[in-house]
Amino acid sequence: MLMILSCVMLASFIYFLMSKKLSALTALILIPTLFALIGGFHAELGKYVIDGLRLVAPNGVLMIFAMLYFLTMTEAGMFDPLVARIVRAVRGDPVRIFIGTVLLAFIVALDGDGATIYMIVLSAFLPIYKRLGLSRPMVCCLLLQVSGLGNMVPWGGPTARAATAMHVDVGEMFVPMIPAILASVAWTFALAYMFGRRERVRLGGAIDINGDFSELGEHRGAGGWRFNFNWALTSLLILALCLELFPLSYLFMVAACMALIVNFPSLKDQQDQLALHAPPILAVSSLIFAAGVFTGVLTGTGMTKTVATGLLEIIPDSFGPFMALLTALLSIPLTWLVSNDVFYFGILPILADTAQHHGISAIEMARASLIGQPVHILSPLVASTYLVVSMLKLDYAENQRFTLKWSVVSSLILLCVSLLTGIFPLYVR
Template sequence: MLTFLSYSMIACFMYLIMSKRLSPLVALILVPIAFACLGGFATQLGPMMFDGVKMLAPTGIMLTFAILYFCMMTDAGLFNPLIKLILRLVKGDPQKIVMGTAVLGICVGLDGDGATTYIITTAALLPLYRRTGISLQVMATVLLLTIGVMNILPWAGPFSRAASAMHVDITELFIKMLPVMLAGLAWVMLAAFYLGRRERRRLGVIDIRHDEILEQLTEFHPGNWKFLFNAALTIGLIALMMLNVMPLALLFMIALGLGLLVNYPSIKEQKVVLGKHADNVLAVTLLIFAAGIFVGIMSGTGMVKAISESLIHVIPQSAGHFMSVFTALISMPFTYVLTNDAFYFGVLPILAETASHYGIDAQEMAIASLIGQPVHLLSPLVASTYLLCGLLDLDYGDNQRASILWSIGTCIVMFIAAVVLGSITVLN
């Protein structure tokens, strides 16, 4: 009964937001409450929901200060040299702009963090997209595809979870995973080429060599001490993030305080800057805390456990020799409906134990489990996707419909690459 309730709730949630019958905020709060009541958990809802909100609170705090920090740096002109360089290179060609989006996303995404990549890339390219008329959904899709692959770097969450759950060496796993990731990035560039070419056919090439975009950019001087301070602060922030010196929320809080003090020293200026970006912050953080309700109820009612157990029960004994293939394929839907923690620490060890009886080692299972990460980014449980939609003012359901097939394509390409390279075995 609980398994049926779990799958029904997820199906109902997706239908309501993709059909636009409910907003993601309302659906994240009300749908799990309704299904929990149907399951007889009405009297236990309070503690469940509060536990979920507490679980996602650090993420909500981090995104609040991260958005404010990068928006402040954009206003201060930190990214203007990058914007001007991109303008000189792409020259108003939509195809070059979209492919440049993918390249920039890959470069910024080296820190493995989707939120940072989205904020920096949109800050650099959004004026260009608006001036040329390129669909903002194209930007969102390309960035989701990019982070879907870059999110598998060793210092990102999914990779470390898979390595820990399978007790395999991170370096050896990364060496095996790297060619698979490169295949995924090749697909991302191909997708960007296609989407860009489609936009070029629709819009043509626009002359922006003397466009008002350049005129509107804040003037800066490379030797200006504030510009150098902002660059050093941002580079230091990203370095500390990668070194995991302290929680991200605290790093962004400190960086925002220092940035405001130097760039906007008066209290009045600080209020103007913070107020200017309050809408973006509120739109994202409301969704994060609402997602806490969803996560808390799924965990507290046992729906996560029910979904995991149902997966194990449907695996036939005859499929044992293909357990890594099976894991790669189900990693797409199951990392979509489950958190990474639930999948890698709850489901994967059970699958790996079964696979070991058929001679499939833990490293192969770890690789297989990471194949579905590009689809995971479209999950309603992923905070950074809400941020991306908020930054680009896109409907969450529309973004899912536009991006899902491209994300599945990334997974398929990486799966084929893993099979060809022998990282996943399909023949005994």
């Protein structure tokens, strides 16, 4: 009965979201609540919700103060000279702009955090997208491709989880995957070129926008000791994030306060900044905590575990020699449906146990389990995705429909190159 309830609930969630009959915020809260009550979980429902909120609270706080930090820095003019240089380099050409977007995003992605990618890249490029009228779904799609691949660095969450769950060395697991990841990186640049060509045709070629941004770097405090302080603070912040000196949320809380005090010394100016940035911050943080309700109810009621177990039970024994390939293919939809913790610590060990009987090693299974990461980044359980959608003022469901097919292609490229390079087998005899 729980399996049927779980499947109907997930189907309803996807339907109401994609059909735009409910917003992401209302769907994340109301649908799991309704099905939990139908399933008779009313007595423990409050506990499940609080548990889910505790789970997402660090991410929620991180997003609130990360947005406040970068939005404050943008208002202070920190990124104006960078934007001016980029404008001069891309010359109003959509192809150059999209390729530049992807290049900067991959550089930032080395820290393994999607939120940082969106904040820094959009701070630099968003005025250009708006001026040219470039497709925001295309921009969002490209950034999500980069974020999905950036998550796969050894210090990123999914790779560390897979290595931990399989008890293998993360470096030994990751290094052979580099050719497959680079192939997907190349695909992302190719996608940027293709999107850019489409936009170039739609817009009728390149547009001279240098005059629109010629004054950047000459106002809003872009210069002087505050400008140097802002870049020094941001560099130290990124270094601290990479070294994990303190929790990410706490680092951004401290940095945001310092940014406000230095760039807007008067109390009134600080209050004005908070009022200015409150709407976008509220939009993102509310979705993150709504996702906490969704996660808490699914986990607490056992729906997530039931769906995972049910999927494993229908796999025939004859599929054993293909278990690495099957794991790679299952990771594409499953990491969209469930959290990384559930997949890597709950589902992967069961799949690996079956694979071991057929001579497939734990490290091969760990590599196979990462194939779905370009699609996982679109999951409603990924907090940072709400951030980029909100910053670009897109509809969440429309973004899913536009981006999903390209993310699946990225996962399939990872899969094909992985099989060709032999980092996990197609099948074992």
